[in-house]
Amino acid sequence: MSGNTLAIEHVSKRYGDVTALDDLSFEVNPGEIFGFVGSNGAGKTTTMRIILGVLTADGGSVSLGGRPVDLDVRRTIGYMPEERGLYPKMKVGEQLTYLAELHGLSRSGARAAVARWTERLGIDHRLGDTVDSLSLGNQQRVQLAAALVHDPAVLVLDEPFSGLDPVAVDVMSETLVEKANTGVPVIFSSHQLDLVQRLCHRVGIIASGRMRALGTVDELRGGAGTQLLVHAPAAPDGWSDHLAGVRTLDRTDGRTVLALDPGVDDQDVLAAALNTGPVHEFSRHRPSLTELFREVVAG
Known part of the structure; x- marks a missing residue:
């Protein structure tokens, strides 16, 4: 000091x-x-x-x-x-x-x-x-x-x-x-x-x-692990629930924010999203402090 x-x-x-x-x-x-x-x-x-x-x-x-x-x-x-x-x-x-x-x-x-x-x-x-x-x-x-x-x-x-x-x-x-x-x-x-x-x-x-x-x-953000933003407007609620090691953090207007456990292949997530219809966006998500706060407090 x-x-x-x-x-x-x-x-x-x-x-x-x-x-x-x-x-x-x-x-x-x-x-x-x-x-x-x-x-x-x-x-x-x-x-x-x-x-x-x-x-x-x-x-x-x-x-x-x-x-x-x-x-x-x-x-x-x-x-x-x-x-x-x-x-x-x-x-x-x-x-x-x-x-x-x-x-x-x-x-x-x-x-x-x-x-x-x-x-x-x-x-x-x-x-x-x-x-x-x-x-x-x-x-x-x-x-x-x-x-x-x-x-x-x-x-x-x-x-x-x-x-x-x-x-x-x-x-x-x-x-x-x-x-x-x-x-x-x-x-x-x-x-x-x-x-x-x-x-x-x-x-x-x-x-x-x-x-x-x-x-x-x-x-x-680094401690939050990998997060993805997926915009699949035709995807129903819970479309990713069957994927092991994948959690839904937020879903608004067809945009889903997902948290991936270490070792999860993001291409499996993309394939599941494409099975629901068109995918307009598929990208790494940088969580805001508000999102990090919710994750930390909830955990």
Whole structure:
């Protein structure tokens, strides 16, 4: 590990008889955007709260740049919680300045940082407005500004894109890429897997508190084995069910996505498709992150 690597090592957490996290390990490297995905209740928010020190793990450790996450390290983390943590009746500028000062900035340094980030996020004209007078998208921009205003060493964001319009999504995305390009490790959770696929260098898929898949999207695709896309418009449902080692993953409008076990001859699949009538497409299929996620969670 080097630089400000965020390392989560063998972390476990239980609530009574419920195992929230089970020997969870992964790293987020400097300059890397890491997508942390899973179903509701999979353990994403628990993990992020342990990274922040809001929750204490039952076992394992969290470190940043080789240092355990203590109070001093926590001050260097930029955090955007899923449940937004802003004071609704406080003015945007006053609130961001206050939060920056809590992280150790001087009054003048805080004001300069607030001016820089609110301009960058397109909310500098709302500094005198209270948070509760803003749209949801602008509230989230303020929340992101709160996570960035102290120039954090690492960014931890829980569902930062939830409810955003396309323009706000673009602003959020560009900002995360910019921060990563300065060497900051960025981890965010999201159910919007198309965004995760587009933005992230690596992805971790968590289910029932365990990391089920970890790597680049291409690496995860490789682990999915051979998949075929077959467009045979006359083929009935179940046309490939008699083929050994072949599973149907999806079937829509005559297009069938099939998973082949190792050793299965794709020409046998083609012959079976041709037996049903014309075949308009027969090609290797590169699964999307959404498809990979379904496969991993179902497995």
